[in-house]
Amino acid sequence: MWSDWETISAFISQACPGLLTVIMVLAAPLVGALLMGIDRKITARIQGRIGPPILQPVYDVFKLFAKEPLFLNRLYIFYAWLYLAFMILVVVLLAMGQDILMVLFVHAFATIALILGAMSVRSPYSRIGASRKIMQMVAYEPILILFVVGIYLSTPHPHSFLASAVMQLKQPLLFTLPLLLPAYFAAVVIKMEKSPFDVSSGHHAHQELIRGVTIEYSGPFLALIEIAHFYEVFILFLIMAMFWSTNLWIGAGIALAGFFAQILVDNASPRLTTFWMIRFMWAGPMLLALCNIIWLYGMGRG
Amino acid sequence: MKILAKSPWVVHFNCNSCNGCDIEFLACLTPLYDLERFGVLHIGNPKHADILVVTGSVNHRNARVLENVYLQIPDPKVVVAIGVCTSTGGIFADCYNILGGIDKVIPVDVFIPGCPPRPEAIIDGLVQSLEKLEAKRAGKKVAPARKPTFTFRPPEEAEAPVTPSPAGSAGHGGKE
Numbered sequence: 510m511w512s513d514w515e516t517i518s519a520f521i522s523q524a525c526p527g528l529l530t531v532i533m534v535l536a537a538p539l540v541g542a543l544l545m546g547i548d549r550k551i552t553a554r555i556q557g558r559i560g561p562p563i564l565q566p567v568y569d570v571f572k573l574f575a576k577e578p579l580f581l582n583r584l585y586i587f588y589a590w591l592y593l594a595f596m597i598l599v600v601v602l603l604a605m606g607q608d609i610l611m612v613l614f615v616h617a618f619a620t621i622a623l624i625l626g627a628m629s630v631r632s633p634y635s636r637i638g639a640s641r642k643i644m645q646m647v648a649y650e651p652i653l654i655l656f657v658v659g660i661y662l663s664t665p666h667p668h669s670f671l672a673s674a675v676m677q678l679k680q681p682l683l684f685t686l687p688l689l690l691p692a693y694f695a696a697v698v699i700k701m702e703k704s705p706f707d708v709s710s711g712h713h714a715h716q717e718l719i720r721g722v723t724i725e726y727s728g729p730f731l732a733l734i735e736i737a738h739f740y741e742v743f744i745l746f747l748i749m750a751m752f753w754s755t756n757l758w759i760g761a762g763i764a765l766a767g768f769f770a771q772i773l774v775d776n777a778s779p780r781l782t783t784f785w786m787i788r789f790m791w792a793g794p795m796l797l798a799l800c801n802i803i804w805l806y807g808m809g810r811g
Numbered sequence: 812m813k814i815l816a817k818s819p820w821v822v823h824f825n826c827n828s829c830n831g832c833d834i835e836f837l838a839c840l841t842p843l844y845d846l847e848r849f850g851v852l853h854i855g856n857p858k859h860a861d862i863l864v865v866t867g868s869v870n871h872r873n874a875r876v877l878e879n880v881y882l883q884i885p886d887p888k889v890v891v892a893i894g895v896c897t898s899t900g901g902i903f904a905d906c907y908n909i910l911g912g913i914d915k916v917i918p919v920d921v922f923i924p925g926c927p928p929r930p931e932a933i934i935d936g937l938v939q940s941l942e943k944l945e946a947k948r949a950g951k952k953v954a955p956a957r958k959p960t961f962t963f964r965p966p967e968e969a970e971a972p973v974t975p976s977p978a979g980s981a982g983h984g985g986k987e
C-alpha cells in the first residue's frame with residue numbers, strides 16, 4: 510500500500526493540506542546533504558581512503574555560518590539568496606504537482622542567478638567559471654527540454670505537463686522514455702559537477718579554478734550556496750525516481766542506482782574540455798533523447 | 812559543539828620554500844594519511860579557508876602577498892607554519908633577500924618543527940591549531956605560538972659540541 514505515491518500524498522493532504530509541501534521543503538536539504546556525505550565517503554573508499562563522516566556536509570554548513578560575513582557587493586549576496594530561493598521554489602512546485610515545464614524554467618533561473626552572481630564580481634576565475642557554467646547549460650538544457658516533451662507525450666490524451674499527471678500514469682515512464690534515462694543521467698552528471706564534466710567548479714578538485722563561480726563567496730553566503738546545492742541534488746534524484754512513478758520503491762531504486770553510477774563515472778573518468786563536453790552531449794545523449802521523441806511520435810502518441 | 816574543528820578548510824601558501832615541506836603537506840592528503848577523514852579540505856581559496864598553512868621563509872617580495880592572503884581569510888582563522896624555514900628562515904636565513912620567519916609578517920598560531928616535518932607531525936600540528944581555532948571563536952585571547960627551540964639530532968652528533976652559528980642567523984634547525 511505504501512509503495513504508491515497516490516495513497517501517501519492523499520493520506521498526508523487529507524491529514525493537513527499543504528503539509529506535504531512543508532515536509533518536502535524541510536526534508537530536501539537533509540536528504541541532499543546525506544547523499545553528498547555518502548558520495549564523499551564512497552569516493553574516499555574508492556580511492557583507498559577512510560573518508561570524512563557521512564554528516565560532513567552538514568558540519569561544513571554549520572561551520573560556514575559561524576564564520577565572519579565578508580562580501581564585496583550587496584548584489585552578489587542577493588544572487589546567492591536568489592539561487593537558494595529558486596531551488597526551494599522548484600521543490601515547492603514539484604510537491605504541489607505543478608507544471609514540469611515551469612519546474613525546468615525555475616531551475617534554469619536558479620543556475621542563471623549563480624552565473625549572474627559570478628559575473629558581478631571582478632575576479633577572473635569567477636568570470637571563467639561563469640562562462641563555463643553557461644557552456645554547461647548549453648550542453649544539458651536541450652536534453653532536459655526533450656525530457657519534458659517526452660513526459661508530455663507519455664501522458665494520456667489530452668496531454669499534460671503536470672507533475673501530478675505523471676504520478677497518475679498507469680505505466681512507468683521508463684517504458685515510454687527508455688532512451689531518455691541515460692540522456693537525463695548525463696545531464697545529472699553535469700549538474701552534480703562531476704568528472705568528466707566538472708569544468709566550472711569541480712566537486713572534488715577544490716583548487717582547480719579555485720572553485721570558479723563560488724570563489725568570492727565566503728562564510729554564511731557560501732553556506733547558502735551549499736544549501737541550495739543540497740536542494741538541487743534532491744531535485745535531480747527525485748526527478749530520476751519519477752521514471753518509475755507507479756511504485757515508489759522501484760523509483761527510489763532507479764534513483765539510487767543513478768546516484769552510485771555517477772560516483773563511479775566521476776572516479777573513473779578524466780575531465781573533458783568545455784567544447785568536448787558540448788560535442789559529447791550533443792552527439793550522444795541528445796541524439797538518444799531525440800530518437801526517443803521520434804519513436805514516441807512513431808507510436809502515434811503525438 | 813565544536814563546529815569549526817569539525818570541518819577545517821585549509822589554504823596552502825608556498826612562501827619561499829624548497830618544496831620539501833609542500834610535498835610532505837600534500838602527502839598528508841594522500842590515502843596513506845588521509846586528512847579528509849577529519850573533515851579537512853585542501854580548498855585553495857583564502858575566502859573559503861579557516862587555516863592558512865605556510866611553508867618557507869618570507870622575503871621582501873612575498874611579504875606583501877602573504878599578508879594579503881592572510882587578510883582575505885574570514886575570521887576566525889589560524890596560521891600553521893610548516894618547517895624550520897617558517898620560524899627562522901632555515902637554510903635560507905643567510906640569503907640577502909630573506910626577512911626571516913613568517914612571524915615577522917603575520918601572527919603564527921602553530922609552528923611545526925622539522926626540515927621537512929613528517930606528515931604525522933603536520934597532522935599533529937593541524938589538530939593543535941583546531942583547539943586555537945575554537946578558542947578564537949569563543950572570543951578568548953590566543954597568545955602567539957612559541958618557536959621551536961630544539962631539534963632532534965642523531966646521538967653521535969649530539970655528543971659533539973655545538974658550534975655557535977654566525978650572528979644574525981639561527982642556522983639550519985638551530986636555536987633561536
Ligand code: SF4
Nearest residue numbers: 829831894895896926
Ligand atoms: S624547512 Fe626544510 S624542507 Fe621545509 S621548505 Fe625549508 S628547507 Fe625546505
